[in-house]
Amino acid sequence: MREKEFRRSLAIFPIGSVMKLTDLTARQIRYYEEQGLIQPDRNEGNRRLYSLNDMDLLLEIKDFLDEGLNIAAIKKEYASRQVKVQKQEKTLTDEDVRRILHDELRNQGRFSSPSSIFRSS
DNA sequence: CTTCTGACA
DNA sequence: TGTCAGCA
Numbered sequence: 001m002r003e004k005e006f007r008r009s010l011a012i013f014p015i016g017s018v019m020k021l022t023d024l025t026a027r028q029i030r031y032y033e034e035q036g037l038i039q040p041d042r043n044e045g046n047r048r049l050y051s052l053n054d055m056d057l058l059l060e061i062k063d064f065l066d067e068g069l070n071i072a073a074i075k076k077e078y079a080s081r082q083v084k085v086q087k088q089e090k091t092l093t094d095e096d097v098r099r100i101l102h103d104e105l106r107n108q109g110r111f112s113s114p115s116s117i118f119r120s121s
Numbered sequence: 122c123t124t125c126t127g128a129c130a
Numbered sequence: 131t132g133t134c135a136g137c138a
Binding site for chain 1: 123125126
């Protein structure tokens, strides 16, 4: 389940393709980038390159705009999402620490117990 | 030909 | 947001 995410993050589409696939003008796409809503890569010639994830983001931005939200509101929306992601990562980190601590205690038990040599796998 | 940056009748 | 200029 990692390959798919990796491919979706590959930036390979020039702005012209994004225009056709999102129905947005180059002006709008570049403007949303100025507002920090997307951060496409650049090729050797300074041309913007977009990924499938960028596409989804742009389509979502277009929907938000159609729903009446302004750029500022959308920026806040994504800002709050980042906070949630950070908190999730922190939770996972804490759980990793617990798992590591648990494994260490389990291994200590094996080596400190005389009978451990009979049930090693 | 396509894209980029900057500017505004 | 559209559009035009002047580059690359």
